[in-house]
Amino acid sequence: MQYFTRHNVATLQAGRSVAQSSEVFLTRFSVVIPTLDEADHIDPLLTRLFALDLASGSFEVIFVDDGSRDGTPSRVRAWEAQANVRLIERHEQPDLAGSILAGVALAQSDVIVVMDPSHPPERLPALVAPLLDGSHDVAVGSRHVPGGGTGGWPHRQWLSRLGDWCARSLCDVSDTTSGFFAFRRELAATLTERARGYKTLLELLMAGQGKLRVVEVPVCFQQRTHGTARLSFHSQWIDLKRLVTLAGGTVSFGSTGRFAAVGLLGLVIDILLFQWLMSRGAGLALAHIVSFFAAAAVNYPLNSKWTFQPPPAGYPRWSHFGRFLTMGLFTLLMRGGVLAWLVYGWHMAPMLAIFPAVAVTAALQYLGSAFYVFPVQQDLPSADVRWRVASLGIVAFAVLLRLIYLGQAQLIPDEAYYWNYAQHMELSFYDHPPMVAWLIWLGTAIFGDTEFGVRIGAFICGLITMGYLYALARNLYDKSTGMRAVLLLAILPFYFSTGMVMTTDAPLVAAWAATLYYMERALIADQRSAWLGMGIAFGLGILSKYTLGLLGPAALLFVILDPASRRWLRRPQPYLAAALALLMFSPVIIWNMDNNWASIMFQSNRVKGGSEDQFAAHLLFLHLMVLLTPVGLLAAIMAVWPRTERDSSTYARRRRLFVRVFAGVPLAVFFVLSISESQRFHWTGPAWLALLPTMAWLMGQAGDFSTLARRVKAAWKPTIAVCIFLYAFVLHYVVLGIPGIPYNFLSEHYFWREATREIEQVVAEVRQRTGQEPIVVGMSKWSVAASLSFYNRSGKPMEIRSRNMFGDSGAMYDFWYPSEPPTSLPIILVGMRDHELERTRRIPDIGRMLVQPGPIQEQRVATPDGKPLRRIYYRIAQGYLGKNP
Template identity: 35%
Template sequence: MVRAAVTGRSLSSLGDTDLSRWRRWRTAAALATVVDVLAFALLHSTDLGLERAHAGAFVTAMLVATVLLGRTAMPCPRSMLLLIVALAYPLHAGVLSLLASHFGPLAASVPAALAAALTLLLGLSAFADNARGQDFSVAAPLAIAYLLVLRLIYLGQLELAPQEAYYWNYAQHLDIGYLDHPPLVAWLIAMSLALGQGEFFVRLPAVLAWAVMLAFVAAFAHDLAGRGNALRSALLAATLPFFFGIGVLMTPDAPLAAAWAAALFWLHRALLGGRQTAWLGAGVAIGIGMLSKYSMVLVPAATLAFMIVDAPSRRLLLSPWAWGGALIALLVFAPVIVWNIQHDWASFAFQGARRLGERTPQFSLHVFLGSVVLLLTPLGVLALWRLPRPPGGMTSPCLQAVPAADAAALARRRRLFVLVFTLVPLLVFAAASIRAETKFHWTGPIWLAVLPTLAATMSRPGLGEGTLDRLLARSWVPLLHVLILVYAYGLFYYPVWGLAGVRAHHHYLQMGWRDLRRQVQEIEEQVLQETGRRPAIVGLDKHNTADEMAFYDPRGDGARDTASRHLFYDEKALMYEQWFRPAAFAGQDLIVVAPARDELNDPRIAAAATRLGPIQTLTAHKNGIAVGTYHARVVYGYRPPTPAPRQ
């Protein structure tokens, strides 16, 4: 889908052969739609089941379309047609599963068939003209649109990951700060939930942040290297693993990446483009980034480093515009400062000295380096060799204020900007990994600065370029095809539909939380009938179980009465320790839920109970398949443990 683009000619200017081919595509797509709907109606009337009926109808429709296209109307090799069909299938399935529960399978089969036919038609158009090579002017927008539509169709059909449910709980306890993260993720979720409830609206801000990130990546790349590079950079931002993932799961990384990309755009204009007002945009972006995640502080650190090492930028250290941008960033971030003052600097300490001090030193540089390969892909790592070479030329109007007398000096400054805004944050995490554990996604936003450099390696190299340039140019498109297929089937289709009858769900994702919470609710109703008191729920781990029990509470009030392990153990439970004090549950009945049976026999649980109920085994199901086992036990008459005296 991302290999070739149409020439941009209007249909009226096409030759007779091209016009005939276009009409044949439309006819094939239209007939495929009709065949799809009729075949589905026929197959669904039997006892095949929804999954087999939709698969059979889709295959039949695509075979009919292929026959109608024939060799003369085929704008691409058979392998490329197979790719288009493979991309259409999860879209077809997603539309069907999304609408079937609301309108019935037969009615849902019509838009599903239309979605598949439209994918086929647009895919053929994207491959229609191979003569221009890797132009990407049509293919890149189509690929990005495909990934966006795929998100919008599937996001409401996938269970929340525990971390997402935790941030949803943030939104149920709105504040200007939290222990382990700044508050923007909670604010965004709360605003989205004002539009509706459910998984889709929890994740909607992530999709919007992803779109904002793409827009600023394209704008930054356009300023740095021109329009062609901007399209390729946006395509990489849409498909490389980290950047794709932040637009699927709602975490602080989503608004962080959007703010980071915006900051790069405005800082590039301020430092290299001479736009004084750009400092104000940079200040807003940095402030928003700091409201997302504290690692955003590395952007102003890199800005200061660039202003020191770049001679023309040193005078800006005294610029009132630069300091005005810094003041704006501080004002936007002010709510977090206020919260920390009110809570004895708890969040700053948690993310700083206290976090490092409480952990045993651990060498994880190898994990850090492995995460770079995972986030950029091996091909992206190879493409980093182009970092010393600036991509393209500065043709954007925003940089016309820069004196053009010394093009070489301008190229060096552009290269220095990319290097500093990549290496300064990267070296901070690399140094931290020498003595502390690092997580694979921490460096994700750092790579926004190098996307234009990676995008430059996607274009067909000139005669003087080396073997590596040619390898990179040939390899990017197949890699992007593979990544898009992996996302479409691995992250969307498989969790909802399974694959060839196999539905082995991951213990963290798609655990059957809704079904598990339904079973816990049955225990809750039994306790209420027995005692006349409604019990609270306790997840016996750091926060994952409590997160899911709260979100999937069928009564809708789980955020008010679902606590974590700190009610029994002197162990960390993050914000649950502040939301739910043990003393507030004194005398109340609790349903304790844990993944391991032995955890419910812990003496500390018995010591906190007036009476204990039997341990019950709960098997969670998803799509009729057993996917996990949990255990529950009722604690009658909870007695909070006596706090240990402080030393």
């Protein structure tokens, strides 16, 4: 392998002395065919090749045989005398990359074609044409573009397809594992001596990342009928290791076994210490944290000295250790979720749950060590590739983090309230359209009335958002920008939460991203069919939240400002899309017609902010700092800055207009409203989706930018790390806890499962004492009543009402329980704060509506082992006199 590589480089540098004959000038391209036991294919292949409508002598065929035992070399030699065919016999370890380079070294033309007998020779002219006319550097025979495909491939080829899917993320070619491709001869010099395996095309593409002109030519591959396929599990394993190296990870041929040996030692220490601590009465969180760090203290020095390549001389040791510590913290917090899922969700004994948890830990540690702690030191991939790999790893971690904790973290009151929507299904609801209820109904119908069942809709909406945002950013810029846009979506606070917490924002963000995608396809790409998608996405969006309607004026403004889009005003597609969206919105219209337009009136008053005028623009700015992080907010401002993008082409101008209009119109509305009225902090969240592609594009630029722009770009890496750490830390904290950190600041809006158990005990005591079934009244607009309703599972169902029973607003409870007649049944008032049981903003004296109201009592809520969680307040009365006693 090394001989042919060096020989090839030397030949390219010194010039081809053999290219002096007149025959060389006739040879326009060389076909290199590596063979291994292909005797039955030689005659049919060459017959088809030389039957092509090509000028005589315009190409040569070079067979490179890797030690065939079926007479393949003899078949080739029989053709040497009658056609422009040559044979090279290699006697080294069979290796496709080595065979190709050997053929390149002997080639007499500047255009090299690589193929094997499974490839259709009839596509050869189409493959070489882009190189012969000078328009491209590499042409790929692709199975994954329109017109391409495979026919009757054996099952082992699924390994190849899996490898192709992995490699596709590293470069802008859909079929990176194709064995049928053409390239310019000088590109062979970019292959290093470490190039090996069966993915020579990928080696070429990665070596010239961002510099090569690549075209994909559709090709249909056929199943082999004879010969030996080079694909095997061993070869695919070699290719996978090489792929990791090309992506920037440190993987030597001995590191996997060494890592396993070191990991086994750490596993023994981890499990034994965990079980010892649990047997001594330590909590689950304390036991797994202590055992993890004990094992890590052993693993780190062994991995750094023995498993992976040690850092070069002069590399800061503390920086190296800091990387290891960061990776370890992420792994630890993820492992806590796995333990909670197994112990609390599947009711597995902690002594057994630690085994699969440690297995997950080992996989994450290996990937983190290979790519982050001990990255490659030679042949570093380009910055673009490093961003792609980082995007894949971070997005995968964020998605897995959500999925693991999805069913373990308790519902917040908002989610419990929307779960109550699903228990009272209607065409729409007073304070929101029905989409959130539909998603929760579907999720709980499949997975039961659990946290996972409630939230799975948000998780899927998050994945849909990622898909549409990636497609939008790829269309506006390129594939790398699309991957970084999804990275931003995964780490920015608002978007991370909407992909996990089931509120109306979850489907809204997904529909917003879809609407932007179809708008771009319709308005910039001029695709008529995109209007259908836009109508559906817009309809689903306003069924999620009325805010999406702001994209309608934005679209109209863009059409007015963009001359190329004004023709749509004279075409039927936009009006049909609007009609379709209106038709989909009809359930909300029907509900409002039946309920005196209650929802429309409520939302109108909500936008106005109530009756008190106040300047709140400064609060809007603070909200944006929370939603986007300070770095994200600065990047968003730079994304609309006039001088950020210097491209003056027509497409670039339309792209900038699209981004500014579709982000600017919604944001301008919220800013104007904030001048006189306070807005909800999360309302502007979806509007920033239009800016994420440009923010992601700026992350990957290395041009001459301002000092501020360079600092913002440099600040993204620590911002990403801090955000992911905080999400994992908070989820671990609320599910398993962190030893030494109390739950003081969660005293009102969390731990409703435990609080409900305490109220159930109070209800049982009242029921036993009076012989009557008490009515429980949550003394908040809906938070207390909704949370108690969801977590009331352990005993007899409670009769639960909201504070609208006393004449105050209860949102949908005004419709579900519009009135409660006077009764002598016991009344139990429950609140998050003690004063709520005496008065509200609209009711100065609640006691006058009650019969013999008792004192306000405080109930402390704790874990079974006595760890305090929160407080809850209740008050017992002997009856209810009605709203107007």
